[in-house]
Amino acid sequence: MSQRVITLAHYYTAPEIQRMADKVGDSLELSLYARDAQADIIVFAGVRFMAETAKILNPNATVILPDAGSTCSLVTQTDVKRLKAWRERYPDHVHVSYINSSAEHKALSDWIVTSRNVDDIIAHLYAQGKQVIFSPDRNMGAYLNYQYGYDMPLWSAVCEVHDKFNEQALNQGMAAVDGPSYLIAHPESPLPVLKRADYVGSTSGMLNWIKSFDREPDATIFVATEDGILYNMGLARPDLKIVQAPIYAGCQCNQCPYMKLNNVERVQRAQAGEGTVIDYLTPEQMDAARLPIERMLAFSEAQAREAAMEKPLAVAV
CATH class of the missing domain: 3.40.50.10800 (NadA-like)
Incomplete structure (x- = not known):
């Protein structure tokens, strides 16, 4: 009898990983999905604490993390x-x-x-x-x-990703933009950045803010979070100019190195039963x-x- 395998992916994973997943979401969505999943094997394309949470909520499933270094x-x-x-x-x-x-x-x-x-x-x-x-x-x-x-x-x-966002780089980046600009930020960012934000919220909250944006169509929207979510924002609103907030002058390249350890080969291997099994709890x-x-x-x-x-x-x- 074949085993049912499902793959979960966080918004911060690369687009090609998200396209391999049965469910893409934030921590809350994925926790609920893992708890209720009728699955023999859960492949969690995210980081270790997420895979541990899936195992805690669904202890009868085998939970596999594609890369052991994803902390x-x-x-x-x-x-x-x-x-x-x-x-x-x-x-x-x-x-x-x-x-x-x-x-x-x-x-x-x-x-x-x-x-x-x-x-x-x-x-x-x-x-x-x-x-x-x-x-x-x-x-x-x-x-x-x-x-x-x-x-x-x-x-x-x-x-370590969100803590790199800083007020000085943000001021410089927003000042260089012609026309209106907005800032949305994840609450893991430093307080001076959050004080500047037009919206502070979760990954899903920021995505929903983008989906419902109905202000100036020529606005530039700066996003202070890991760059993976910009893929989902671009799919939802290709008409908007959405950029990652800078971490220093001219740089919009802030990625979570642990999320990016989830690549196609590793996820495929995990789907075949290979990888780091969360069996130590x-x-x-x-x-x-x-x-x-x-x-x-x-x-x-x-x-x-x-x-x-x-x-x-x-x-x-």
């Missing part, structure tokens, strides 16, 4: 022993962790969030009178503190990490149901 700086900059000691300094706080974290990190968390639902989940916790500590992304946490007046203690790790680790992830997914699904109920019913005429 994330937010993971490599976080020593889990130090994180545990940091967390113990705040025994009365809720530990909220960004999904860009290892399975061991997730197991030390009370909630997991993605860039799409982090605002709503932390607002929900504060509305309940809770105090929050946030890890691992310092830039995202700093933006939340600035935007909403929180005083969350923050872990100090950064995405113990049942205890997966159980501990699953709880905060499922808490997040339940929250997001409840929000989606509420939003659907608020939509006006279509009336036949």
Whole structure:
């Protein structure tokens, strides 16, 4: 009996990888898809923490990462022993962790969030009178503190791609453009860049902003995130001028080296059963990490149901 193989790809992978996938999405979309997939083998063209999340949510599936080196700086900059000691300094706080974290990190968390639902989940916790500590992304946490007046203690790790965006290069790039310009940015970017942005949001949020853009047709839209999403934005709105925000004068070449390790040959090999199998997580680790992830997914699904109920019913005429 043949095994059912599905391939998941993040928006930051190359276009040729996305075209090989059964599902392309951001972290939240891919987590939900992996959890519900009726698959024997899940090939995850992304980075290791994403493949680990898929295994945690669908433990009966064999999850394969095409390249063993596909990690994330937010993971490599976080020593889990130090994180545990940091967390113990705040025994009365809720530990909220960004999904860009290892399975061991997730197991030390009370909630997991993605860039799409982090605002709503932390607002929900504060509305309940809770105090929050946030890890691992310092830039995202700093933006939340600035935007909403929180005083969350923050872990100090950064995405090495987003952290390269800087205000000086952005000012120079936008000043060189004739006509109107806009900036949209991922919250992993530094705070001075986020303060300048016309929109701050998740990968999917930025894509939806582009899809619905209805302002000056000659505008230049700068995007402060990994360049993989520009492919999807260009497909959605070929009429717009969309460029990656510069990281220094004249440079628009900011890529995640770990995402780009997913190439056609490696993905094909993973689809044939070769690659890095996520088989090293113990049942205890997966159980501990699953709880905060499922808490997040339940929250997001409840929000989606509420939003659907608020939509006006279509009336036949």
